[in-house]
Amino acid sequence: MPRPSIHRRCSRTLTAASPPPAIARRAALAALTIVLACVTSSCNSQSFQQSSGPSMPMLPAAPVQPPPPPMNVARLLNGNWIATYPGGPLRVVIGLDQMLRGRNYVATLIDGNKNIPPGNVVWRGTLDQHVPGIVIADQICADHGFQQSRWVKARIIVSDPSNFREELVNPKDCGGFPVKFTRVGPAPTAPVTD
Structure with a gap:
């Protein structure tokens, strides 16, 4: 019996190894959900919020005012x-x-x-x-x-x-x-x- 060509063997292997399209979609959706959850949780972290963007300058503390001079x-x-x-x-x-x-x-x-x-x-x-x-x-x-x-x-x-x-x-x-x-x-x- 003649042997199938390598090309045919590979395409059968690929077809047999590929999951059905519905399962692939679910897996992709699950992976996307995990990625979005990671991004969202990292955006809510304190370290991200403190380091994101330019920080607002702090106003210097008001100097202590001396008491008014005593009345003459x-x-x-x-x-x-x-x-x-x-x-x-x-x-x-x-x-x-x-x-x-x-x-x-x-x-x-x-x-x-x-x-x-x-x-x-x-x-x-x-x-x-x-x-x-x-x-x-x-x-x-x-x-x-x-x-x-x-x-x-x-x-x-x-x-x-x-x-x-x-x-x-x-x-x-x-x-x-x-x-x-x-x-x-x-x-x-x-x-x-x-």
């Missing part, structure tokens, strides 16, 4: 005071000069002494812009009976809202200095607006 107690001088001027203690009222803008203090003597009669301005001053608690002032000096009145340089040193001290830049300009001021009544908690 020299802004609280408005009010009624008792001062240790010669012949005192004498009452003094401190307010803001209505003719000038800003913190321009005017100290008016309520009780007079032998040198300065009541109702006169005894000192005028403005806040020192560089040193808190200091007022740069001009103090009136006069001889007996308000004779030879003159203005001299002084500084107001505020220790707290209820106490301050006035001293002359040149202590020889007037007698009786330094002068201590003590507030009459409660101290304000906020400055009067300029």
